[in-house]
Amino acid sequence: MVFAVGTKFNIDQLDVHQVRTYHEKERQDMHKILEKYVLICGRAGVRADKLVVEMDSIEKGIVELVSQRGIGKLVMGAAANKCYSKKMTDLRSKKAIYVRLQAPTFCCIWFVCKGNLVYTRESKSERPNTDSVSPSIPVSPENDTVLRSRSVTEGYNEQVGLRGPFNEYRRVASDNHRIIFSGPTSGGTLRANFPSMSSDRSPSVASRFSSSSYGEMVGDSPTISLARTEGNDTAIDSSTLHHFIPGHHQPSSPSIQAESLNDEPAGSMNDELLDRLEQYVAEAEDARREAFEESIKRRKAEKDAIEARRRAKASETIYADELRQRRDIEEALAKGKEEANQMKSKLNKMLADLQAAQAQTSSLEHQLLNSDTTVQELEQKMFSAVDLLQKYRKERDELQVERDDALNIAEALRKQHSNGSSTTSAFVLFAEFYFHEIEEATRRFDPALKIGEGGYGSIYRGLLRHTHVAIKMLHPHSSQGPSEFQQEVNILSKLRHPNIVTLIGACPEAWALVYEYLPNGSLEDRLTCKDNTPPLSWQTRIRVASELCSALIFLHSCTARGIIHGDLKPANILLDANFVSKLSDFGICRVLSEDEFSEKSTSLCYRTDPKGTFAYLDPEFLDTGELTPKSDVYSFGIILLRLLTGRPALGIKNEVQYALDKGNLKDLLDPTAGDWPFVQAKQLAHLAMNCCEKNGRLRPELSSEVWKVLEPMRASCGASSFRMGSEERCEIPSYFICPIFQETMQDPVVAADGFTYEAEALRGWLDSGHDTSPMTNLALSNTNLVPNHALRSAIQEWLQQH
CATH class of the missing domain: 3.30.40.10 (Zinc/RING finger domain, C3HC4 (zinc finger))
Structure with a gap:
């Protein structure tokens, strides 16, 4: 089994090159770990050699090494470090459990995990004597005997070296095989060249035989260890050397052996050794050939396995396609069933509708039989309605005559009042209040009763002499305070109009003006829906426009020369309980006089510094400082545009003009006012744009042009149409x-x-x-x-x- 990142593959599923690469990486990692252990032993003053064995089962390899080498003490991992816990008392690794059960009983094994001893298996028998399998050549502690074999890729040459206390001897037997005895005075080397060997795992054998200090590792016998080189490993125990040199007897001492070799450098022992080596080389060649053939078979089997895997994948693809086709067919079948059910439902519904139609036909036929009676009843009602209509028309004509008579009487009284009015102070024409009354009415000017604040003072709601009033307190320290107070008293005390706020009285001591209280606030508050108040309907807005036009016509013609409001804006238009609009704030209004500075002009104007809200001010007034009736017309046009769109005054003229040019005025209308009749809305928009002309001479006259447009609209709306948009109304067919x-x-x-x-x-x-x-x-x-x-x-x- 070959392990990759996050998964594992069967070795039969990979090619030879991939297997070799994996084995080579495993060997490199193993050598790195062993080198660390050897270095640790070297630092501790202990000589250690590496022994490497390759087997298919790690735990079996460990048990085999313990048995072959007679290892009496062994330290082994009990589990992976990540599995360790303080309560861990038993083995968790399958390899450790196997070694504990299968290892020889003479071996004492300590199982550790993460540096902690977890389990100890004590030895139960004596370690077997290893002298029978160890070399018989005596070795001193100062000298060792090493047998090395090294393999190189695909055509390996194996060298076996024997070091001992011999002098240097050489013998050349042939071109391919030779035995070399060489060495300094302290030892000798035996080297034998063998043909390369291979197996199904492409093994390379590297073994090292060394004799360590006497009794250091395995008693009196030399320590035998196996080290891995480039290829796979093959274990060679201590008896291997004797198989290579059969019949070789150990001399009684190193010196005796040395003398024998010196006396007979070409003796029978070397010939016999050469023959043996040649025999083993031939056997190795046969084994290599068999391994090569086995490798070819294995590669063929691997190719067959890969082909079978490819065919399996193709079969899986075909199966997936068939499964998808089957799923599509099932979906189509289900869809067909669903459509059939739908058609069945539609058929049932059509049958039910047919039955209902037949029943309705019968009912209509029955109603048709009674239609003659119904027609006669409707004719009688129609005649009654015609009579009632004639009666209503007659009453309307009589009321119009009465209204005209009342207007004539009122006009006569007004002229009579103006001719007989006194030139003294106007305070005598209305009530005068004391300051303590003002304080009591406003609860000492409680901020909770404040309903507004302007440029020249604050407005409070109060109860004065059992009457709800609005009290305007002017700032006494302002330069405009006294003049504004006197101006409003002089103007409002002489004016009476349904759409102009009524001045009830004044308090000269506190510069206070007392007006009638209008509970629905200002038009500005309603257009912006202040405090979540419901918006005005388009019918109410048309009525407000017509009432404002009526008030302005009255102001411009109430005296011989007329009065200009000068600060016309929605904040100065108040609404009573029935949403009747009333014009207020006459603090900066002006009485017209003839223009003394224009020789050619006969118009009436008033020269003053521009005051008021910029967005509603006449551009000509800003340029020339001349306040004329057309200045109020300009402000009226801006207010009319706000009533239509509900948008802020600044820049509204350009927005409406652009909408009219593009033909999308409907998108600009205020949707909160309801469904505006497009014809009337467009007519009002054009009227407002004419009022907002920059040149005052091009602006229409209020009494003639503007009133003729607004009055029919107001009359067509009807009295019942001025309810708020949020109020419930009966459903009209x-x-x-x-x-x-x-x-x-x-x-x-x-x-x-x-x-x-x-x-x-x-x-x-x-x-x-x-x-x-x-x-x-x-x-x-x-x-x-x-x-x-x-x-x-x-x-x-x-x-x-x-």
């Missing part, structure tokens, strides 16, 4: 809704495209130059509008019920 206004139709008409629209909305569509259908965008064959009386009657009936 979809065919009651005008596709253009997205509101319940009051006067439905049918166009040439077959769709029903609100008459006012469709006329506005056609009057704006369109000749295509609002729904299909296809050209209309004609512009005739046919009243849809049946739908109108159904709408009126539904409204009466809801």
Whole structure:
């Protein structure tokens, strides 16, 4: 078995070169370890030689060496170091267990692990006498006898050397085989050259025979050890030397042997030794040849095994392909079954639908029989609705006359009030409060009651004289404080308009202004959904725009020369409980006067330093310092764009202009306001862009151009449409809704495209130059509008019920 990184292979699965490489690496590692042990023994003053044996089983090799060498003491590992524990008392290695059971009983064995003694097997018999198998040549402690054999690859020459206390002798027997006796005075060397040998494992034999100090390792016999060289190893015990030199008798002493050799250098002993060596060389050659043939057979077997493995892999591939095909067929079969089941389910469903259709047909036939009665009832209801409509129209006309009369009376009273008003201080026209009342109302200006903070003061919510009010405290140390206080008192004390905040009173002692309290905060808070307040619907936003336009028209025409607000922005537009908008913060408003510095201009303006919020300020006002009514128109246009998109004021004009140019205005509309009617949204966008013209002369007039656009939109929305987007409403049938206004139709008409629209909305569509259908965008064959009386009657009936 050959071990690789993380796995192992059978040796029969590898070629000869791979096996040799593996064996060579194992030998190198073994020699490194043995060299360390020899070095340790040398440092301790003990002479040690290496003995290497190659066998298929390590544990069997150890037992065989113990038996052959008569080893009486042996130290061996009990287990791998990683398996060691302090509680370990028994052997875990299979090799150690085998040696403990099979080793001769004369050998005492110590089993250790990680430097700790784990188990000791005591010897139970005496070690056998090794004199019978040891060389009979006496050896002194100073001299040793060494037999070395060395092999080289593929054609090895083995040299056997014998060192002893002999003089140097040489004999050349032939060209291929020779015996050389050589050596200094202290010993001699015997060398024999043999032909190379090989086996099925390509073994190379290296043996070293040495005689150590007397009695050092194995009693009186010399110590025999086997060392590995380049090839595989073969064990040679001490008796091998005697087999090489049969019949050789040890002389009585080294000196006697030396004399005999000197007397007979070509004697019969050398001839006999040469004959023996030649015989062994021949036997070795035969063994090498047999090993070579066996190696060829083994290689052929390995090739056959590799071919069989390749065929097995091919068979596995074919099996995998067949298995995959079978799986595909099974999946296709399952899919077919599933489709069949689906078709069966669809068939059952179609049968059920057919039965339901048949039942519905029967029901419709039954309803058709009763349709005549239903038609008569609807006709009666339609006549009643027509009578009711005429009644409502008459009441509307009467209310319009009453409204006109009331407006005339109010205008007359206003003129009368303005002509008879006193030129004295305006404090007498409204309530005046004391400072302690202001403190009590605000709980000594509790920060929890603060609802706003501006550039000139703070605003508190309070209860003053059993009335909820908003108290504006101006900064007394500010340069604008007194002037702003006087300005608002002078203006708001004389103004009364439904969309202008009401000034209840003032406290001159504390520079405080008392207004009516508007619980829904400012328009800015609602556009940004401050404190998670619900957003305003698009209908409410249209109403806020029209109310703001009405308030500005009133300001610009309330006096002989008009008043300019000058700081128009969503933060100064407040909302009451019904989301009615009211304009506030008149601290920097100005009364118009004739332009004294322009000879050619007859316009009214007020020259001052620019003040207010930059994003809403008129560019002409910033350039010239002239505040005109068109300055409020510019600010109104920016507010209108914010109502449409819900985006910040800075840069909004460019964004809307770009969207109009690209035709994607719908993507810019605020989605939180609901589904904007595109026609109205586009009309408002163009109106706002006209109000934001840089040149003031190109801006539209509020009273004529702007009001004519906003007032019809406000009227078309209806009073019931100004609820918040989050409030629950009754579900209106979809065919009651005008596709253009997205509101319940009051006067439905049918166009040439077959769709029903609100008459006012469709006329506005056609009057704006369109000749295509609002729904299909296809050209209309004609512009005739046919009243849809049946739908109108159904709408009126539904409204009466809801």
